[in-house]
Amino acid sequence: MSKKLKLTILVSSIILAIITRFYKLGEAPKGLYLDEAGQGYSAYSILKTGKDEFGKAFPIVFRSFTDFKTPVYIYLIVPLIPIFGLTKFTVRFPSFLFSILTLPFLYLLLKKITPKKYKESIPLLTIFLLAISPWHILFGRTNFECNVALFFLISGIYFFHKGLSKPKNLIISAILLAIAIPSYHAQRLVTPLMVLILFIRHKKNLLSNRYLKPLILGGVIALLISIPTLSVATTPGFLARARGLNIFSADKHTPSGTLNQLPDSIKPIANNKIFLISKEFVSLYISYFSPRNMFLLGDYGPRSSFPELSTFFIWQLPFYLLGLYKIIKDKNLKELRYFTLAMLLISPLPAAVTHDPYSSIRSLQMVIPLLIIIGLGLISFWERLRKKLSKIAFLIFLFLSIIHSFGKLYSSIIILNEYHRANEWDYGWEEVAQTIKNLEPNIPIIVDTARHGPYIELLFFLKYDPRRFQNDNFEVSPSEYYTKMTRRDNWNLGNIKIRPINWEYDTIKQQYLIGDRLAISDGQIQEHNLKLVKEIYYPNGIIAFKIVKTNPN
């Protein structure tokens, strides 16, 4: 393959990746999920005051609703706010940027570890497949920390392999891998295991004199980077996510498959916790290799998937099966085989210890080995084709499949997701905030909290002064930031009160009431003689919010 052609394919893949992730970035999804708004406002608060909205200076993990968020993504938003403002685009931009940056590093990594026979084809094909991957695109267009973490993991592994020939690179690798760990919860498990596996594989080299000095230096720097994380590692805040979700916390959750109405004598056997939990773990783990999940069902979460789009395209299925067979059987693939299988087997672990079946967020790192496998399957298939005509037919099939895939991406991400899942993305708050700005300023506003935490959405879209918010809404002292898990249930943003509507008292004085269609029903409007100020609709025509004015007279 000529250099020019290689470069053309590489650059085209990157351009495709940019188009698929940048098109309508910040506009589709049109809504802004409360976690996204929370991260954006935390960053805004850090920028303006050096403290988050709870008044904690530069947190190591960020307090957020009922759990804690990893810090890297939030700190990445901070410098973007002066450039782009506090917007949906800004909070999603790091995901986009790092998803694009992953491509060249993955290319370089694969170039390093692929045997000569496939040195050109596998890296280029994998990069192309990653560029059009629905799984990677989803997290490259929305505010999820997992994509940023994946970049640090892949670039760290690349510099590790580069370090095997030029040891100084081991220091860069250590820094990048150390940043990967606090970038996303799943990386607390994946990165150390990958490091361990790489170390075992190359221990002979790494323990020789040539490598020892940069290895120790890298280790020390990584430790220094990890000190803040380690200093809070045992606090309830740091462990909140892991404790709340993992299947081993049997004291919190009844193991799946527990049978009720059993005779007492049989209960200890049939409902044996070790049996039930280990079965659930194996089942969850295996589900990440299931073609049904990968090519059809995808993630069941409405924000971690797009309608009618799974994590992979269905036309890739036969190549996945063929590639899987090849990667297991073909020992000539050497380092590529080792890396792919190691990453394939490690990647689902953090997701498999949590209850959710096929969580594409926690297992995002798996997209890399799976695409390598699909790429390998494509190449193996190509190699089996002897006749020129069958090769042409295969190329036509691929071309049409790829064109169809682009249409599918547009159909799911831009058309169907906006129409069917606007409510899942907390659509409507931007318009609520705009309307609030135009209401009579001397009349108080009550925003109902019955179903969602709207305070963070309003803080975000009103760009509410963080200093004022910190002063008026004390929730936790900095010393108890990581340990106190209780929350306040009402908030004050100037003349806006965010709490449940009390129909008995709130209607006897003049004020605006804001709530969704269930909080403020037509019956209540009639009964309390309320004046409808505005209705805000989801794209599918269903009412999202109602803004009404009380009429005490």
Place this chain on the structure above:
Amino acid sequence: MKKIIIFLGLVFWPLGLYLTNQTNKLWVYFSPALLILASFFLYKKKSKFYPLPIILIPLVDSKLALFPVICAALLIFTHKNHSLKFKAIFIFISLLILFIVRKQFISQSIFKLEYESKQKILREINLYPNPLFARIYQNKAKIISDKMIGNLLALIDPGNYFFSFHPREGILVNKNLIKYPFLAIIPFFLSFIGIKMVKHKRFFILILVSGILSLTFIEIFDESDFILWLPLAYFYLNGWKKLSLNKNKLSTYLFYLLFLLNSIIELSRIFFVYK
């Protein structure tokens, strides 16, 4: 101990089927498996009449009308030593039987379109900026292809056979029968990895692939999928054979023990789950 373990693994699926059905319905699910067994004995004895029991399957369960047709079609490519006349007769009789039971088959197949699915497509079409784009991604053929892909992927999903799909996946239209103890996934994996060494693999792959493909066209394949019991049981047995060749006897015995304990627990649960 090994024989008990193997028996334990094989008994789950038929037992689940037995406990969840009335006797008159059982016949419909068990007899295709018995016919396949008869076909295997004929195949083993190198009788050229071995497809005969397979041809009879649609007469017992009309849902499986495509099974002999697909089997005959695959035979053309896979069993090149059979004469053309033999293949032609096999495919002709299969098609004839398919024609006879076509009405019963179509009423239970994915080709029967529901009113609501068609309406959904019509609603979705209006969301697209131009009709051509809409027609490519929202059309009636999509209803059928989606069901087909859904069935096919469910039938090749390890979760279907070892975990009744996902433990937290609700039982919807399917009964999600417990088919194998979950640790049986290891002998299965070993068997498929070393498939080249499996005796009579041609016959069992033919049955397995034809079975999976024919079930793909059924609206609800649950329970009719028992035709896969025999080929899967065969691969399961081969997996154990391969496992027993493991040089590290201690780890093998430990696995036997673990498998035995797990299977006893799972078996005890079957009686209460399907009570």
